[in-house]
Amino acid sequence: MIELKREESVFVLHFKSGENRFNREFLTDVNGALDEVEKSQGPAALVTTGEGKFYSNGLDLTWLMGPGAKESVGFVEEVHQLFARILAFPLPTIAAMNGHAFAGGAMLATAHDFRVMRSDRGYYCLPEIELRLPFTPGMTALLTARLPKATAHEAMVTGKRYGAAEAKALKIVDEEAPEAEVLPKAIARAKALAGKDRATLAAIKRGMYASALAVLNAAKKK
Numbered sequence: 001m002i003e004l005k006r007e008e009s010v011f012v013l014h015f016k017s018g019e020n021r022f023n024r025e026f027l028t029d030v031n032g033a034l035d036e037v038e039k040s041q042g043p044a045a046l047v048t049t050g051e052g053k054f055y056s057n058g059l060d061l062t063w064l065m066g067p068g069a070k071e072s073v074g075f076v077e078e079v080h081q082l083f084a085r086i087l088a089f090p091l092p093t094i095a096a097m098n099g100h101a102f103a104g105g106a107m108l109a110t111a112h113d114f115r116v117m118r119s120d121r122g123y124y125c126l127p128e129i130e131l132r133l134p135f136t137p138g139m140t141a142l143l144t145a146r147l148p149k150a151t152a153h154e155a156m157v158t159g160k161r162y163g164a165a166e167a168k169a170l171k172i173v174d175e176e177a178p179e180a181e182v183l184p185k186a187i188a189r190a191k192a193l194a195g196k197d198r199a200t201l202a203a204i205k206r207g208m209y210a211s212a213l214a215v216l217n218a219a220k221k222k
Contacts, residue, residue: 021060045190056105092193096186
């Protein structure tokens, strides 16, 4: 379940599915909301956030090994395309990380332009090494494009959990705040950027991340 609301020039997309894991329903709903945001007129920006102690815990492995097994390969490629869509989104994007951002959830947050992370609870973590799940080329391209090289290396090969203070110091996130201030601070950032020209912004992002976008969207071109 998701909820999309507009607060003046800022669209706030709330993930409201517990751990907000990626399954067919989640992906369909999120892309539908992004379609609506892109169709809007006038100055605008996008903030995404979760609920409670989770921003997102990434892929719904239970669903992928059960009802979604027949579409698992294609589904992961669609997740890559969601990352690419956020990375090159024609509006400013801010992830309001209200809680845990693990695996694909951490990658989704990383694809945003900026991140505000809850300071008193929650971790940013890429646990694939512990799960014995190598990163796909698309995931690697995204993470190495958006994180400082040494930070990406440590996060990817160790599976370390980063609290907000360390995440900010390592430039994983841009700002930390107590729970009650995470969303307001993200919205304030978004409002300050909402007047950017959409076509120009999209072109800049596509140019900056051309290599990562090519890998993330590789399946789309087949």
